[in-house]
Amino acid sequence: MSDRSSTTGPDPAYVAEQTGVVVHTAVCGSPLEDRIASAREVTGTPAMGAVVTFEGTVRDHDNGSGVTRLNYTHHPTAPEVLARIAAETVDEFPEIRLWAEHRTGTLDIGDLAFLVVVAAAHRGPAFEALASFTSRVKSQVPIWKEQEHTDGSTGWVGL
Helix, strand or coil: CCCCCCCCCCCCHHHHHHCCEEEEEEEECCCCHHHHHHHHHHHCCCCCCEEEEEEEECCCEECCEEEEEEEEEECCCHHHHHHHHHHHHHHHCCCEEEEEEEECEEEECCCEEEEEEEEECCHHHHHHHHHHHHHHHHHHCCEEEEEEECCCCEEEECC
16 A cells, blocks of 8 residues: 655645546557557546556567567456456555556567556555556466567467
């Protein structure tokens, strides 16, 4: 739980009216790169002093093996699980606004696989909520990746 005290006194009442919101969640098969600006725009408001963005990108290695690309697949319940975790995160951190999408399909090195935007009036809750949310998504949402390795082999992660 975050330290929700402010060094400058309480926030105006309208701040609480804008927070405690899941702005958007989805599992999609299209690129996320073009969504960054709009996600930030709809998640942040003039009352939000912190807008924290997490961009999970495909890296070129895993567990000592070179990786050339990933293929993400998901269970049909993945969108609902993602939405539930977002709602639970907002319940735990009611002073935030949260936007999240996870990509599926074939992704190359450097492609954006997971985009999360969290906004809050203060940085502490924004960072704490982001860390909590991303950890829970990774461990609980039924999304799996098949990695293509530089040696021609493949391997599954998350099964």
